[in-house]
Amino acid sequence: MFSLRDRMAAALVAACLAAPALAQDRFPGVGRAATPREVAAWDIDVRPDFKGLPAGRGSVAMGQDIWESRCATCHGFFGESNSVFNPLVGGTSAEDIKTGRVATLKRTDYPGRTTLMKVPTVSTLWDYINRAMPWDRPKSLKVDEVYAVTAFLLNLAHIVPEDFTLSDQNIAEVQQRMPNRNGMTTAHALWPGKDFKDGRDKPDVLAKACMRDCGPEPATGSRLPEHARNAHGNLREQNRTVGAQRGSDTTRPEGRLGDAAGPVNVVGSARQAGPHAAAIALTQKHACAACHNMDGKLVGPGFSDIARKYSGRADYLQAKIKAGGSGVWGETPMPPQDLPEEDTKAMAAWLAAGAPR
Amino acid sequence: MTDIQPQAAPASMDRGRLRKAPENFLDAAGVRTVFAEGRQGRRDFIRSAFAAAVAGGGAAAAAAQGAKGVGDGDPAILELPAHSTGLGRPVAADGYGLPSQYEANVQRRQSPGLTQTNQASVSFAPLQSLFGIVTPSGLHFERHHQGWWDVDPARHRLMVNGMVKTPKVFTMDDLMRLPSVSRFHFIECGANTGMEWGNVAVPTCQYSHGMLSCSEFTGVPLITLLEMAGADLKGGKFVLAEGADGSSMTRTIPMSLVASGQVLVAYGQNGEMLRPENGYPLRLVVPGVQGVSWVKYLRRIELGDQPWATKDEAVHYVDLLPDGTHRQYTSIQECKSVITTPSGGQVLLDRGFYSISGLAWSGRGKVQKVDVSVDGGRNWRTARLETPVLDKCLTRFNLDWVWDGKPAIVMSRATDETGYVQPGIRQLREARGTRSIYHNNATQAWLVQENGEVKNVQLA
Numbered sequence: 001m002f003s004l005r006d007r008m009a010a011a012l013v014a015a016c017l018a019a020p021a022l023a024q025d026r027f028p029g030v031g032r033a034a035t036p037r038e039v040a041a042w043d044i045d046v047r048p049d050f051k052g053l054p055a056g057r058g059s060v061a062m063g064q065d066i067w068e069s070r071c072a073t074c075h076g077f078f079g080e081s082n083s084v085f086n087p088l089v090g091g092t093s094a095e096d097i098k099t100g101r102v103a104t105l106k107r108t109d110y111p112g113r114t115t116l117m118k119v120p121t122v123s124t125l126w127d128y129i130n131r132a133m134p135w136d137r138p139k140s141l142k143v144d145e146v147y148a149v150t151a152f153l154l155n156l157a158h159i160v161p162e163d164f165t166l167s168d169q170n171i172a173e174v175q176q177r178m179p180n181r182n183g184m185t186t187a188h189a190l191w192p193g194k195d196f197k198d199g200r201d202k203p204d205v206l207a208k209a210c211m212r213d214c215g216p217e218p219a220t221g222s223r224l225p226e227h228a229r230n231a232h233g234n235l236r237e238q239n240r241t242v243g244a245q246r247g248s249d250t251t252r253p254e255g256r257l258g259d260a261a262g263p264v265n266v267v268g269s270a271r272q273a274g275p276h277a278a279a280i281a282l283t284q285k286h287a288c289a290a291c292h293n294m295d296g297k298l299v300g301p302g303f304s305d306i307a308r309k310y311s312g313r314a315d316y317l318q319a320k321i322k323a324g325g326s327g328v329w330g331e332t333p334m335p336p337q338d339l340p341e342e343d344t345k346a347m348a349a350w351l352a353a354g355a356p357r
Numbered sequence: 358m359t360d361i362q363p364q365a366a367p368a369s370m371d372r373g374r375l376r377k378a379p380e381n382f383l384d385a386a387g388v389r390t391v392f393a394e395g396r397q398g399r400r401d402f403i404r405s406a407f408a409a410a411v412a413g414g415g416a417a418a419a420a421a422q423g424a425k426g427v428g429d430g431d432p433a434i435l436e437l438p439a440h441s442t443g444l445g446r447p448v449a450a451d452g453y454g455l456p457s458q459y460e461a462n463v464q465r466r467q468s469p470g471l472t473q474t475n476q477a478s479v480s481f482a483p484l485q486s487l488f489g490i491v492t493p494s495g496l497h498f499e500r501h502h503q504g505w506w507d508v509d510p511a512r513h514r515l516m517v518n519g520m521v522k523t524p525k526v527f528t529m530d531d532l533m534r535l536p537s538v539s540r541f542h543f544i545e546c547g548a549n550t551g552m553e554w555g556n557v558a559v560p561t562c563q564y565s566h567g568m569l570s571c572s573e574f575t576g577v578p579l580i581t582l583l584e585m586a587g588a589d590l591k592g593g594k595f596v597l598a599e600g601a602d603g604s605s606m607t608r609t610i611p612m613s614l615v616a617s618g619q620v621l622v623a624y625g626q627n628g629e630m631l632r633p634e635n636g637y638p639l640r641l642v643v644p645g646v647q648g649v650s651w652v653k654y655l656r657r658i659e660l661g662d663q664p665w666a667t668k669d670e671a672v673h674y675v676d677l678l679p680d681g682t683h684r685q686y687t688s689i690q691e692c693k694s695v696i697t698t699p700s701g702g703q704v705l706l707d708r709g710f711y712s713i714s715g716l717a718w719s720g721r722g723k724v725q726k727v728d729v730s731v732d733g734g735r736n737w738r739t740a741r742l743e744t745p746v747l748d749k750c751l752t753r754f755n756l757d758w759v760w761d762g763k764p765a766i767v768m769s770r771a772t773d774e775t776g777y778v779q780p781g782i783r784q785l786r787e788a789r790g791t792r793s794i795y796h797n798n799a800t801q802a803w804l805v806q807e808n809g810e811v812k813n814v815q816l817a
Contacts, residue, residue: 024522024587030531031585034516034524042516042657045597045607048666084473105681108792118675118683121666128668131605132503138603183683184675190687190796192645193613195594195664203691205788207780209728209772211737218733218766220804221817222556232469232560235702237462240486244711245703247462248810250560257762257809260704266461284504293475 046127050171053126057167058148060155066145067152070134073291073299073332079156082112084135084299089156091117092179097159100182116157120184122175126150136290236260237267276357279350282343291334294355301329307355318348456493462486465496468552468564476504477604479546481567484697484716489743490541490751492570494632500546500568500648501634502669503604508654510630510638513601515582515622519659522587529638532577533624539575540621540644541750543718545690547647547674550797554786557813561702565801565813566695569716571751574642575625578618583660590616593660597667598641601656607667608650610643611688619644619749622655644749645720646688647795649674679790690720692779693798694727694754694771700803701813708762713740717752719773724752726772731758733766733802733816734781740769765805766814782815 046052068077075081079089091104091114102117104110119125130146132138141149151166159177160166166174175181186196189203224231230250232238239247241264248260283289283303291299292306310317321344326333337344350356456463465480472478482498492498499505510529518524546568552558559565583590596615600606614620621642624630631637636653643650649669664670664686675683694717699705713731717724723746728737740754754769771779782799789796804812 024585027535027585030534031525031527031582034518034526038516038526039518039524042599043518043659044605045599045659045665045667047661047663049663051661051663085477101681103681105677105683106679113677115672119672120685121671124666124668124671127607127665128672131607132603132668135503138503138605180683183681184671184685185678185682186684186686188676188684188687190684190689190691192611192689195611195613196686203777205780205784207770207778207784209726209737209770209778211728214735214737218735218802219817220766220814222815223804223812224557224560228560232564232702233466235561238464238466238483238561238563239703240463241459243486243698245699245705245811248702248704250702254806254808254810255704257705257807258707260809261706264462266459289476289504290474298474 044127044131046123046130048121048123048175050123050168053123053168053171054143055168056143056147057165057169058144058146058151059165060148060151060160060162062145063148063150063152063155066141066149070137070141071149074135079153083297086112086114088115088153090114092157094158096179097177100178100180102180102183105180105183116153116159116179118180118183120178120181122150122154122171122178125153126171129153136287237265239264241266276350279346280357282347286337286339286343286347288347294357297329299332300334303351303355305329307351307353310352311354312352314345314348314352317351318344321348456495463496465498465567466563468559471552477502479568481563482570484562484567484569484695485700485703487697488753490571490716490745490753491627492572494572494627494629494635497570497572497626497632497635498546498568499634501602502606503602505634506602506654507633508601508638513638513654513656515639515655516657517582517586517588517660518657519597519661520589520593521583521660522589525582525586527582529624532622532639535577535581537575537577537625538621539573539625540642541571541573541745541747542642542644543569543571543690543749543751544642544648544651545569545693545718545720547649547687547690547795550799550801551794553782553799553815554793554797555791557815559701560813562695562697562700562801565701566697568648569718569751571718572626573628574621574623576621576623576639576642579615579620579622579641579658580618582622582658583615588660592662594662595660595664596620597657597659597661597665598650598652598655599657599659600636600652601654605656606649606652606669607665608652608669609664609667609686610641610650611646614643614646622658643688645690645722647674647690650688674795676789676793676795678793687796690718691796691798692719692721692724692771692773692777693717694724694769694779695801696729696767696769696803699767699805699811701811703811705760705805705809705811707809708760711758711760713756713758713767713769715740715754715769717742717754717769717771718750719771719775719777720749721777722774723748723750724771725774725776727752727754728770728772729754729756730768730770731765734768734800737770760805762807764807766802766816767805768800768802770800 074084075088080087092102096102105117126146129149147166151164154160155162187198187200189200191199234251236247236249246260246264293302295302295304321337324334324336463483463486465482467480480499482492482496513529515527549568550565553565594612596610596612598608598610623642624639631640639655640653641651641655670686675685676687677683694715696713696715698714713729717727727740729740730737740756743753746752779798779800785799802814802816804814
């Protein structure tokens with residue numbers, strides 16, 4: 001015999017058990033189960049506790065070989081370059097490796113912050129190199145290569161010795177040598193929810209909405225220097241041609257009140273796709289843009305610089321795209337490009353015509 | 358206007374009778390005439406636009422407007438323009454219309470020297486030229502971590518795995534078949550105004566505050582998809598969102614927001630699909646949280662019991678404090694506002710009336726009030742909030758102002774529904790120093806000079 005109370009409890013339990021099943025059955029015909037192979041193909045993340053880290057190993061020496069061919073063009077041979085990205089290495093010491101706190105982070109005179117000054121978790125490096133590097137060919141490194149590149153990077157910062165081989169077996173020990181492993185805090189109110197033990201409910205800065213006779217007489221503390229007036233381009237052409245204000249003509253000194261009322265040039269075009277969009281799109285498609293900007297040097301010279309130097313020489317440019325080379329613009333080599341004939345032809349013609357937008 | 362002859366109605370057009378539109382309005386000869394004129398008009402338009410481009414480096418706007426020195430009348434009134442005396446262009450001349458040619462100065466722009474590559478970079482929305490609260494999709498700010506793609510939606514997949522009973526795969530067909538919601542929310546990059554922590558660094562609100570946009574997003578609450586996969590909602594404390602682009606952007610998402618139904622898997626933006634630069638065909642919408650968590654080209658959701666410390670929460674998007682510690686997993690965009698008109702880099706045309714107008718928002722809820730000062734923060738008046746005032750959404754405010762021609766420092770200060778008041782830069786620096794990069798929500802001051810020029814200033 002069951003009492004009413006027992007029966008009610010049983011019904012409640014049944015209801016609780018049924019609830020998730022209902023949620024799953026609410027939308028029949030929508031979505032399907034993922035296959036184990038599909039999950040394995042995409043579930044590539046590695047957590048700080050190394051959940052998700054595949055077994056493997058790679059030495060510093062192996063990492064150096066990969067680094068010099070795949071990474072150094074952007075990051076420099078010692079991870080020190082800031083020509084394309086912020087430097088990866090520098091600013092950490094043997095003492096930091098002991099304490100887990102990077103001392104230079106306290107210094108306001110230290111120029112910039114490198115990746116290894118900031119990153120607290122070695123899993124972050126492994127995960128990001130694996131999912132997003134190299135810049136122009138993400139996800140092309142094999143598991144052991146990711147270990148090797150990570151090992152080389154750690155060696156550059158003297159976290160592991162030159163003869164070290166990083167593996168899934170010893171990576172937890174390496175974590176204990178990360179220079180900024182104790183440098184993070186979640187004691188703030190900028191995370192919604194109570195998931196962190198030291199999280200705060202109350203914001204760190206509490207202002208008051210004073211309405212009358214507030215604070216001292218205002219004085220200007222900081223403003224742009226006059227020589228920077230045109231540093232962001234002509235602001236007159238970055239504002240609408242009508243309205244309560246105009247943009248300031250920053251190509252000339254400030255005028256008098258009322259001077260701004262004259263006509264405003266309309267620059268650029270609302271239409272993005274021009275006659276050269278196809279050639280420009282090819283430079284994106286074939287990842288040329290990973291190393292070449294429109295203007296100015298990145299890894300290689302800017303397209304506009306190439307166009308100026310080789311104006312009208314489409315055949316030369318096409319041959320150069322195919323063969324690659326070094327020495328013309330600097331020592332960083334451009335690898336040969338095995339691309340469809342019509343694509344190299346179109347890009348060369350575009351460059352020879354002045355690389356127009 | 359007796360000197361203007363009304364156009365004779367075509368012979369077939371009987372006055373006062375409804376006729377089928379549009380082809381029956383004109384007879385065959387009339388159609389031919391209209392088409393010929395239309396073509397001629399098109400040629401003239403192109404020719405005149407080209408002439409203007411050669412003459413002035415762009416189609417110049419008409420001469421200064423206004424009542425001064427009009428003599429016996431404004432030529433814009435007295436001399437009828439072509440559009441009043443000719444036939445306009447036909448319907449569907451452009452199957453997906455574009456802004457007026459005269460609006461081409463209103464563009465999203467890069468800040469010179471901010472980044473070294475164009476693929477891991479930012480473009481800023483032209484806040485100084487926008488109205489209301491919605492950002493036109495083509496002007497939405499951009500932040501890409503490894504370049505943007507135009508992804509074929511037929512080949513896009515979303516996987517839900519981790520602490521779920523059955524890992525699931527959804528196609529776009531599946532997702533768009535589910536019940537959808539549409540909500541207006543702001544999105545702000547955590548590094549918005551980041552260049553201004555130490556000193557004034559940029560001239561206009563486009564560059565100081567333009568990593569901010571607001572749209573109506575349409576999609577499916579993420580919690581629905583997790584429930585469909587049989588998620589362990591008790592053990593699962595964090596969600597990982599992962600993009601399908603080269604960087605496969607990953608961020609840890611607060612489960613509390615997911616469980617509340619606020620986090621959306623969105624495909625719609627302002628009535629159309631997401632733009633490619635904004636994650637077409639699928640992105641995460643995490644209301645109130647910084648833009649980096651709104652993962653674009655969303656391919657995977659994983660439920661877990663620990664945060665992930667991904668690159669963009671262990672190397673970037675960590676806020677440096679004076680003692681050398683970094684705040685990790687900072688996410689909420691605290692209450693903030695900015696006056697967009699008049700704002701830095703603009704010039705007031707004359708003394709007299711102006712409507713001070715700007716935007717306010719809070720990652721913790723609705724904006725409750727906005728105060729505006731024109732004397733550098735000594736005295737404040739409460740501005741009008743324009744409707745709608747929505748949760749975690751931009752709110753437009755306005756305040757009438759008569760400028761007497763003397764120097765003025767205009768500022769705005771927002772308060773949200775939690776009672777949190779937007780702080781000044783000094784107060785923020787006292788707590789966080791000047792090297793935080795992220796989460797600068799300080800009040801913004803613009804100095805209006807006697808010559809009408811408006812400058813970005815920070816008060817001592």
